Amino acid sequence: MRHRGRATSAQARALEQLLPRYLFAPPATPPAPPPRLIDANALAEAFGRPAPLAVELGFGNGAALVALAKAKPHWNCIGVDVYRPGFGALVLACAREEIANIRIVDGEASHFLGRLPGASVRQLNVFFPDPWPKKRHHKRRLVNAEFAARAAACLAADGRLALATDWPGYAEQMRAVLDAEAALHGGVAPRPAGRPLTPFEAKAVAAGRHVVDLLYHRASSTNSRCAHG
Ligand SMILES: C[S@@+](CC[C@H](N)C(=O)[O-])C[C@H]1O[C@@H](n2cnc3c(N)ncnc32)[C@H](O)[C@@H]1O
Structure with a gap:
């Protein structure tokens, strides 16, 4: 923050003639390197098999993840x-229900989203x-806008992004940033069949808040089909 105020003429002369002799400008810090992408093999190894991600x-508490993992073994x-x-x-549920296709980060x-390889995710969920x-x-x-770009980059050609929120202002923000992302298309959607009622959602409903579900697809899948006839 620079302080306001005028320099006297003596000070102005000193700034021009003497300051260069006394000034130390520390070298600029190099920009932080972008986070390294996770190798697709490392993802497959974590599960012991390659499979849609x-x-x-x-x-x-993992209720929606458990429902998804059971629906898509x-x-x-x-x-x-x-x-x-x-x-x-979540691990209690995995052990109890013998679910083998869940890993926790x-x-x-x-940050994790930004490290996923391009076009690697078939389904990306963000609930409440x-x-x-x-x-x-x-x-x-x-x-936010950065999330939208990262989500679009990691979604596979047939990938889907599902979101839910009980906060009207956040639903608007989600729509604004996702609609502005050229590689995505979608909008407000019916509640996905497999999305269970979590304690967060139950509380929101009990408080009289309206839940909005959103669903987006990668726009490029349509474009590439068009481009190739
Ligand atoms: C309001 S809760 C909703 C949980 C769940 N999706 C549901 O519907 O019941 C938000 C969750 O996001 C997690 N969370 C918040 N900020 C996060 C972040 N920056 N990275 C990872 N998880 C985060 C919180 O720990 C919490 O579990």
């Missing part, structure tokens, strides 16, 4: 979260991400 960001399903008690609930969702309702906190929301 589904990812849920912010899985909470031939898919590999990754859940990303930072909430340890939720990991406990303990990490930040947008933290709404950060205060305006000054909107910048913390997961679904």
